[in-house]
Amino acid sequence: MIEKQYLLNSRQVAEFVARGFLRFDELVPDEINQAAMTAFDAGGIQSYPAGTPLSQCYPEPSPIGRMLRMPEIQGIIHSLVGPDPLFDHHAIHVRQPNEGKAQGMHGDSIIDTRMHFDIQIMYFPHDVPLEMGGTLLVPGSQYRRINEMDIARYQNFVGQIPMVCKAGSILVLHHGIWHCGRQNQTDRKRYMYKIRLNPRVRQYRLWNTDDLDEAKGESQPIFAGEKRSDIQAILAQREPWFEDGEGRLEIVNRIKQWRFLTGDDNFDVHYWLTRLENMPENRLEMA
Amino acid sequence: MAQFRQKVLVLYLANSALDSAVKGWTMYDGTGQEAHTTGDSAEPPYPTGVDALKDGWRVIQFPQLIPPYPGLEYTTSFQKYEFVFEKLEEMS
Numbered sequence: 001m002i003e004k005q006y007l008l009n010s011r012q013v014a015e016f017v018a019r020g021f022l023r024f025d026e027l028v029p030d031e032i033n034q035a036a037m038t039a040f041d042a043g044g045i046q047s048y049p050a051g052t053p054l055s056q057c058y059p060e061p062s063p064i065g066r067m068l069r070m071p072e073i074q075g076i077i078h079s080l081v082g083p084d085p086l087f088d089h090h091a092i093h094v095r096q097p098n099e100g101k102a103q104g105m106h107g108d109s110i111i112d113t114r115m116h117f118d119i120q121i122m123y124f125p126h127d128v129p130l131e132m133g134g135t136l137l138v139p140g141s142q143y144r145r146i147n148e149m150d151i152a153r154y155q156n157f158v159g160q161i162p163m164v165c166k167a168g169s170i171l172v173l174h175h176g177i178w179h180c181g182r183q184n185q186t187d188r189k190r191y192m193y194k195i196r197l198n199p200r201v202r203q204y205r206l207w208n209t210d211d212l213d214e215a216k217g218e219s220q221p222i223f224a225g226e227k228r229s230d231i232q233a234i235l236a237q238r239e240p241w242f243e244d245g246e247g248r249l250e251i252v253n254r255i256k257q258w259r260f261l262t263g264d265d266n267f268d269v270h271y272w273l274t275r276l277e278n279m280p281e282n283r284l285e286m287a
Numbered sequence: 288m289a290q291f292r293q294k295v296l297v298l299y300l301a302n303s304a305l306d307s308a309v310k311g312w313t314m315y316d317g318t319g320q321e322a323h324t325t326g327d328s329a330e331p332p333y334p335t336g337v338d339a340l341k342d343g344w345r346v347i348q349f350p351q352l353i354p355p356y357p358g359l360e361y362t363t364s365f366q367k368y369e370f371v372f373e374k375l376e377e378m379s
């Protein structure tokens with residue numbers, strides 16, 4: 001059982017629902033980072049058949065196993081996909097020195113329209129400065145229905161996030177997020193380890209929900225601006241690249257995902273769905 | 288006879304108006320002078336589509352306005368407001 005202190009709180013999960021990722025800088029200790037680099041340099045790490053429970057993967061001695069078994073990482077995994085999820089696949093992504101080109105923008109795997117979601121954990125075992133690239137993320141793109149490299153023609157978006165970080169940093173991604181490996185313009189190799197995990201339980205209140213009611217927040221007028229930090233405000237925050245109309249639909253996508261995760265079918269952000277759900281059938285009785 | 292090469296600029300705007308804000312951008316350079324790729328710039332080349340016109344880009348495609356397919360009215364997908372521009376550069 002995971003101690004509550006390591007689970008995510010409701011605001012963090014709302015952030016994940018809104019933006020499709022969470023970022024934890026310098027979470028993994030240097031000793032594990034060094035051991036991971038040594039293993040990657042030596043030619044890789046053992047893989048497992050898709051569908052293997054994660055608890056059966058990476059037995060000791062394994063730097064990746066030690067990273068994944070850190071209580072902080074276990075807490076993140078449990079909060080989003082539940083206890084002992086399934087190993088889907090992993091990869092060590094290598095970007096060669098002085099590359100001419102970045103990877104095209106894409107979503108991983110194939111188009112996936114579930115409310116249930118997989119997570120991908122990306123682990124950066126060494127420092128990644130901007131000129132080395134880092135994974136590029138388009139925050140809030142996870143609900144857009146596209147198939148893999150369909151979106152390779154999109155080169156840049158306002159508000160895109162290049163993962164520039166210190167060694168031991170972790171990104172946790174919704175399976176649908178748009179991303180690519182940025183160009184490595186240094187004379188050093190860049191490594192990134194990625195693992196995809198599938199839930200084995202319904203994704204229902206798996207995080208520390210002690211703050212759920214307190215953090216929910218009051219409804220406020222649509223155009224009041226977003227200066228608060230409660231769940232409604234987090235879910236209403238538009239990404240800078242959102243188009244005018246589609247940006248509103250993204251808030252609706254988030255409301256639906258939050259309802260799915262909390263079981264609260266009346267949850268709303270600023271009345272967006274409540275308005276559409278109002279279809280009275282009771283007839284006015286004329287005297 | 289002069290030789291020309293095409294440069295292509297694609298701007299993804301906030302709505303269907305050419306003078307709305309740039310949200311995303313892509314460039315291809317047929318002269319071979321520049322090599323653009325994913326994630327290579329943080330700032331849009333122009334604030335709006337019309338600003339690209341003022342800088343000599345010719346718009347060659349407006350996005351059509353297509354009503355949503357029934358059942359997909361709330362579904363988000365590709366960037367809807369994709370405007371394509373070109374410049375012809377004379378090769379010396």
Ligand SMILES: [Fe+2]
Pocket residue numbers: 106107108179180
């Ligand atoms: Fe990918």
